[in-house]
Amino acid sequence: MAASMLLLMATMAAAGWGRAAGDCNKPPALENGMLEDKYISTSTFDSGITVRYHCVPGYVMASGSSFSITCNGTVWGPFQARCQIKSCGSPGEILNGRYTSTGNTFGSTVTFTCDSGYRMVGRATRNCEVEGWSGQVPTCDAVKCSKLPEIENGKSPHKPSGEDFWGYGMVAEFSCNDSYSLIGPSSITCDSTGQWSGAAPECKDVKCPYPKIPAHGRMIGGFADVYVYGHEITFRCDEGYVMKGKRVIKCSENNDFVPPPPTCQSDIQCPKPKLSEHRNITEGSQSVYRNDDEITFACQDGYVMDGESVIKCGGDGKFVPSPPTCKRGAGASSGKNVCKFGKPDNSRCSLFLSSMLNMHKD
Incomplete structure (x- = not known):
């Protein structure tokens, strides 16, 4: 009789009967996800119990997914959970600038740059993190050039109408009073780095004395009663003589001709x-x-x-x-x-x- 009872119990065990304390094994694994912490170390689950999953950081539940599963007798019910990588969406627009990115999902980076004539305020990069995009969208402020100095004996330029500063691309025009010569550029430009393209010019009273005419030579161009800055004179040597020096000389800001007048030497x-x-x-x-x-x-x-x-x-x-x-x-x-x-x-x-x-x- 005892032998018959033991045989019946073995047969029932082989048929899967008698699991009152643990009807299901571990539930299926979830890619980029995991069970709730309280079930991680459990190996068997009672029939009728429902467990939940969650996605690892950087991943979220896909549309149509169910993050719970129930033990029905000895098997788990339908498993419809799926974790997909998190999207941070748009990193934000930047006025007077643009951005490039490696994507908009978890782990991506976006880099901002400003247009020419604008300077960035803030960090140039944002990263797609668990909580979304890091930091804030930077701003692009217009570059400003320094205030121009007043020039003596001349007129300093005024900013364009409606502007309260000298900005990128603006051109400053200079002029001198009557009888004064402009030494340097007549205009300078505010560049994309906030620097002027050159130094402000000067207004000087420049007069050069009448030049010495070379022996065996003559002046052929540039005749004038008064020679001022930039005035040019051209020389030529007589036949049979060759010129030593430059044929054209110019009145310089130092009140003398540069280079000095040439000489005419015998061609013998x-x-x-x-x-x-x-x-x-x-x-x-x-x-x-x-x-x-x-x-x-x-x-x-x-x-x-x-x-x-x-x-x-x-x-x-x-x-x-x-x-x-x-x-x-x-x-x-x-x-x-x-x-x-x-x-x-x-x-x-x-x-x-x-x-x-x-x-x-x-």
Whole structure:
């Protein structure tokens, strides 16, 4: 009899009977969601019990979802829960600016920028968080340039009608009183960074004296009784002469012409001196020599100069004086133009005297 009872109990257990204290196993898992905290550690659930889910931070219940499920006997009822990522919606509009974003869902970032001529006030970014967009929408305020100084002997500009400050893109125009010249730009602009494009100009009384006319040249443009700032004069050289300097000069703010008037040199050329042993050109080496061009010579160590170290191209196409020669030691013709009596003139004189003393010792 006892054996029969044990067999019946085993058969009932195999058939699922006798779960009065725990009819359902753990309920199904929810992606991006979880059971209420009080059920997390429970492994079996009584028939008829209803449990609830909630979404993890950053996710919300999808439309049509049911976040509760009931144990019916040994099985859970229909499971219709779904968690979808949270949307923060629009991050807000910004006047005189724009924004770019990586999206509008949880974890996204939006970055604001202002249009040219406007400066941002506030943080440039907002993040989509559990509670929605972080922070506030920034504002874009118009940039302002500093007040312009008053200029002496002239008229300072006035702000455009209806404006109480100098803003981006506004142009300030300057002018001077009669007989004064405007030194600098006549207008400056307020740029997108709130800086003026340049310094305010000055008004100066500029008068340049009549320029010196170059010998063998003449003025061909810019005739005037009075020369003021910016006035230009143009020169030309006579036939057979070449210009040294600029052909056009301008009256500057310092009351003089810049650059100075040119000179007119004879177009007659002096032939370049032939290279000579032991003699070097230290200054004035060039391919063409004209009137007044100079050459400076020096002798090599152990040699003394006979003649002048500096020669000049004359108007007749010849160097004056003739190029010097370099001779060894006492071989120079009495050291002409090298030493003055009782007082050395330069390093070549010292070399000459040294060579003379050595010859005397020998």
